[in-house]
Amino acid sequence: MGSSYKVKDYGGLYIDATGAKWNWFSKDTGGGPIQFVMEMEGKNWVDAVYTLLGTEKSDFTPRPEPIDDEKGPFVLPDKNDTYKHVIAYLIQSRGIDKEVVYDFISQDKLYENTHRRCVFVGYDEKHEPKYASVRSTNTRGNCYRGDVKNSDKAFPFSYEGSSTTVCVFESPIDLMSYLTLLKYHGIKSLEHHMIALGGVAERALDYYLKLHPEINR
Template sequence: MKRFTEAEINEANNINLIAYAEQLGLNLKKVGNSYKVKDYGGLYIDATGAKWNWFSKDAGGGPIQFVMEMEGKNWVDAVYTLLGTEKSDFTSRPKSIDEVKGPFVLPDKNDTYKHVIAYLIQSRGIDKDVVYDFISQDKLYENTHRSCVFVGYDDNHEAKYASVRSTNTRGNSYRGDVKNSDKAFPFSYEGSSTTVCVFESPIDLMSYLTLLQYHGIESFEHHMISLGGVADRALDYYLKLHPEMNRIMLCLDNDEAGHFACQQFNEKYHENYKLLRHSPTGKDFNEDLLTIKSNLQQNQVREPEVSYETERDIEEEMEL
């Protein structure tokens, strides 16, 4: 395998993606702080030309990953192409996310829940009642590998999606979707308001419910869904399932991918919904939860409660 110098790799990764995409003949449209690639559902390139995100496929990265995804090349060939030592073999065509799939089958259940319960409560700091509530709804269980299984259902309460999270606290920790899962059907918390809160992971969603309790909020009526990343298929489905929704509160991670996703969600949904944002103080809401628990144990002053005052959050316009 060719060993590229660090300078060559940096050169490839500094190629401007906007210019490269136009060279490929892709049709770009400026929307907000990025460019949308027409006919490629949810594919955006940042206005700097340094990064991209394909939300419908939950993929993204820099120039090398762009060539790998769009042209089906391995890493080495993608670098060659960007350096100009290999010609691009890109053929412009819409890419479908609807691939032919086999049947979806949930992982086998263990005969206990103890490892999942211990992991979520002790290691992740999630409230016991929150954990038991999802177990009672068959949205959470333990598989035979002692891992957490978070389940998403369709409107007939048929399981269509599941993500697995290892309960290991040492060594390798596995996380991933069950084969043939459909991300349109999210792990969710049913509410009664016209607002849906959107999270990247089930653990963040459960952490948020726990944080509400820490801040004395006893009545929380908003719907909550986990995207299983930053693709918006689950949000699209949930909004169609609940036409009464008129507000979307984005609770995505406080990192580059989360901020970029919020920009795209705002662009896509702002005409029909009021967009709001509650960003975690740390990287995500589980990190916030663990920080608060640690601070309380050390008798330190806890996070100001105003950040979790529901009415404040739902009345603030999202600033992007």
């Protein structure tokens, strides 16, 4: 059948010439190499993978996770002697509420570095900085966005709440924009916890939930 091979005595079992896929028409099933081993040897997905790797479970050694200590120390960027560029960018260009901006500044979660960029800081339970993301304040030309070297994304930029709900955002500015919208609509009691993942990874959420076991939604 075209570029496929029919397996004798298996009633409509065809294997693609590349070996990458197969179809067993009489059973209305098919797939790739893993599914083939599962079907022919009656194995589950995990055991089929080990079979294709040519090893047993007890012999398989996964690649070790990188050790954080090997990354080197985390050091926050130097502070500028002013906040005016950060304040102008967030309030005037991004429309963030003034009180929201000043609140994060007062908590040392937001400042301006010597390159006139926003620095958003995440802390551990001892209030030691462990993570920081940087964003340019310019509104024209190239815009820089990135994490400070050796940042640990498990410790998010956050707004500490008092309820049993946590709101999750991709970036610090998204979080601050949400707080601004709440204030705009007259919601003065901001009880929910809020965190910015610094992307889409879930490590920050996992850490925050362990730190706040009362959160249930």
